[in-house]
Amino acid sequence: MTVIASRLDPHAAEFAANRHAMLEKLAALDAEHAKALAGGGEKYTARHRSRGKLLARERIELLLDEDAPFLELSPLAAWGSDYPVGGSIVTGIGTVSGVECLITANDPTVRGGSSNPWTMRKALRANEIAYTNRLPCIALVESGGADLPSQKEIFIPGGALFRDITRLSAAGIPTIAVVFGNSTAGGAYVPGMSDHTVMIDGRSKVFLGGPPLVKMATGEESDDESLGGAGMHARTSGLADHYAVDEPDAIRQARRIVARLHHRKAYADPPLAAPPAYDAEELLGIVPGDLRTPFDPREVIARIVDGSDFDEFKPLYGASLVTGWAALHGYPIGVLANAQGVLFSQESQKAAQFVQLANQRDIPLLFLHNTTGYMVGREYEQGGIVKHGSMMINAVANSRVPHLSVLIGASYGAGHYGMCGRAYDPRFLFAWPSAKSAVMGPQQLAGVLSIVARASAAAKGQPYDDEGDAALRAMVEQQVEAESLPMFLSGRLYDDGVIDPRDTRTVLGLCLSAVHTAPYQGVRGGFGVFRM
Structure with a gap:
């Protein structure tokens, strides 16, 4: 084993200052997460409970296997906008009947669970994750449809949500809808297009047009139950595949459906791995409050990889970029981590070769961002920084092994692209509260x-x-x-969440497990032209 020798001094004043700054950012982050957890607020939560209904996250908790973790995605969606934090929907990955699934749940305490533009974007991102990683999808539905005042931003692009359900099914990825309340208008197509649909007696209502709309359109008098109730759909229309007596029964039936899927991962789970040799708590004191101050990313690597065991690749060449091989929760990974911020020609060439090697061996890549971008100046332009930076971006763009990205510090300019930012389709991208990202500082x-x-x-x-x-x-x-702050960027879904540094190993482990549900193979010579 090549265990990283940590030089971090937890008793140093610098460590204490860094830790204090990080804890302040985490406190601010917790306050914003609390807004998402609060949903529509006490009034609408109390009204929802008075109807004998569970909250969105309570439904998810019942659905998951006992003590199974839930990796919530995009919890800060809509932050900084005119809409409530969270986007009126909960999305994430959790294990149901032993199967890792992508779960979505409308939050009916927020305007009746109606969909706004951020709901749509968050749901589309969840569908993308499910499709790429071949995760069965479970939709816990209770929504009044589109938030009508914002229909101009929802209607046309929102059709992609229904398109995604059919494409998931066509790809052999199971889709399950559990209807807890309204699923009206366009929302009726969620249960209509899913492989399996569960409805609840006296609760579920699925119709293209409710009684008032039917009255206006046709003059016909009708009621909710005869028009779209669970009993009608179970006995007459055939839309309901399973008929539940209450919410717990509906969740029980959803779990049985998943158990009968016989959905198998492409790769077996790895054996239990050794934890890092260093305490994850120390991750709070590594990144300086001022990102212009350099820090050694090996200290981060040492606290997230198995046994702190890391075989560095080209350690003396292109030293501003640390590259090497490790394992995380038993999964082999290649790591690219920015050391001193700036990417020079040597770092770019080193990265391109390393990405090619990972593809040759079918090893996923983890990018730890802290870069101000590629170096500028006459000497560096004449030395070929454009073609060398392009070489790195070319390699990352055409790589076919799964990529995971974590923004731990700065992520500016084209360096953000070369380190597999959002535009380069990493399977998952998270940020620490210390991160910043923009075209430049x-x-x-x-x-x-x-x-x-x-x-x-x-x-x-x-x-x-x-x-x-x-x-x-x-x-x-x-x-x-x-x-450039992480909450602003997370609110726009430029990442999949802002995480506590101490949770990094767990989050990445859950992501790697999800990634290994789908088969993958690295590119074999299929890169674009490398300008030498």
């Missing part, structure tokens, strides 16, 4: 705008307003800083 971006504006004024022979320039720079810095 706030000071650099504001400075560039100032230089351009000053040059423009000089070219026109106009005087330059230095006071106005200072105010503009301050405003731009503040805006870019706010828009």
